[in-house]
Amino acid sequence: MGRRKSTKSPSKESEELEIAGDESPIALVQMTLRQRLSQFSSPLAITGLEKEKKQLYNLIHRTSTTGESNSVLVIGPRGAGKSMLLKIVLSELGAEKDFKQNLLQVHLNGLLQTDDRIALKEITRQLQLENTVGDRVFGSFSENLQFLLDALKSGGQKSKPVLFILDEFDLFAHHRNQTLLYNLFDISQSAQTPVCVIGVTCRLDVMELLEKRVKSRFSHRQIHVFNALSYKDYCTVCRNLLSLSDQFPDKTFAKTWNHHIKELLQDSVVEEVLFRQYNLNKDVRGLQTLLVQPICQLSPVNPILTTSAIVDAFKLIATDSKAAMLHGISILELCLIIAMKHLSDIYEGEPFNFEMVYSEYMKFAKRKSGMQIFEKPVVLKAFEHLMALELIKTIDNGGTRIQKEYRLMSLLIHPTQITDALQKYPNCPTEVKQWATSALA
The missing domain is CATH 1.20.120 (Four Helix Bundle (Hemerythrin (Met), subunit A))
Structure with missing residues (x-):
């Protein structure tokens, strides 16, 4: 450019x-x-996904025009354009004559419909099939499910097709017995009401989450979307x-x-x-x-x-949140972080405990006459504060059975983040900066 x-x-x-x-x-x-x-607002045009767009367009178009039932999974990492691709396809189909009148749409999200009962209520609401007397909804889960299935199955090929879009599809696989997925796929495989089920997920292993009976009713169509910008x-x-x-x-x-x-x-x-x-x-x-x-x-x-x-x-x-957190810790806590950095360099990333860090800190403090030497309980309190800030974490499975001074820890900050933070740390002592950049602990 x-x-x-x-x-x-x-x-x-x-x-x-x-x-x-x-x-x-x-x-x-x-x-x-x-x-x-x-x-x-209306979706933006996308590039590099013309093949995937054509596949999705044809599937939905066949359902709306010829009553063909389909099921498909749209799989790809977050931000690859899965939802935008679906928006564009629906936007283009919506511009066609009588599309909205010929196809009913149901949009579900695994983050919102956390179990099959909630999902069924949302489906009946969007399809305007509420089994109500006045404003009162009645019936158990099984009755609501049977009512919905009967309403869908009672239609023939002349019935309006229904498009089900299941965002965060992998979360629906965690529902008890996968009843909803089983019945939706079962309807799409049978010669009843035309149904198109589209699952959108970022999990590549989503098929492993499905039960055998659900897999047997799924068409096994998959559209993989990757960011090709x-x-x-x-x-x-x-x-x-x-x-x-x-x-x-x-x-x-x-x-x-x-x-x-x-x-x-x-x-x-x-x-x-x-x-x-x-x-x-x-x-x-x-x-x-x-x-x-x-x-x-x-x-x-x-x-x-x-x-x-x-x-x-x-x-x-682009601000590094962990490096920014280092600007607010005390000099003592900063010294402990530097001691951990040196221990990680010496032992090539192996875990350490408080006693090792304290020994490293004391060696430095005694070499520098201008540095204040804190008592061990004070240093331990600073060490625990770093744990609370999640700058370090415990890795041993012993948990409370091991004394906190000897619990194995790992550093969650990269050495470059420590170096960058020291450059911006307010009134950082020269000895501390030199210690951090020195090759010897």
Whole structure:
């Protein structure tokens, strides 16, 4: 991507983006982009998943038009685009004539429908099949299940097809006896009401979670989704996220805004930030997280996106939380962390206990006349505080049977994190810095 420097000053761009009138368009821009970054608006176009998109499109299309029953699992790591792929397919199918009238949709999530009883109530609610007398729902779990199955099975091939989308599909496999999955797959295999069951999961071993009777009724179709975005595609997605569409009320403002976004993304500093974010995480959701803060900072006083706002947002999301925690611990606790670092280097990552750390700390404290020497109970209290902060953890299975001074521990901080934290630690003694960087404990 070519690098061009903007010939206009920020104040000049601000004047061009402001429009005379009682209402500033900045509020509308902010609302539009925040909805897009929060995935509340229509899905974005994706690249590299055309084959998977065609497979999913054909499956749902055959169910809605010919009444063919299907079942499929969409599998891939988090952030690969599984949900977005499904949104795009449903969006394109929704544009077809009579699609919504010909197909009923039921959306379930394993995080929300934590057992089959809750799932059944949600299905009957979405299909408007509530077995009610007035506002009172009655019937046991088995009765509700039988009512739902009878309602589905009573239909023939002329009945409206039903699309079941099970997000976090692997969590449904943990339900007792997998009754819901069994019956949904059973209906999809039988010549009853046309049903399409789509499971979305990030677990590659999800088939191992299914019972034998459930597996036998599953079609064993699987669509694997992986993040295949190139850096060029990543930059295109970024531009699409920030650009205004033709539907924006003020066409002149939209054209000026989009020109500003194009120039902003050609800035060398912004390019570097995007490249680092791409190498850190190719997930589009990570990019959306990066852009949320600059968008939220827009106002009539600050009507444009600036390079500094994007840089500040990247620094915020790229902050090492553990290294930041080290800035708030005491000098004594910092010395214990450094002692553990040296022990890990000496014993090549082998576990250590408090007595070993205390011995290492005392050797250092006695060598440096300017360092305050703390008593053993005080040092032990500092050691326990580091455990509470989860900077170190116990690894032995003996637990409470072993005295706490001799319990084996491991360090949860990488040496580079310790080095980086020391550079920013306020008023850190020179002796401590030298001890941390020295090869000898």
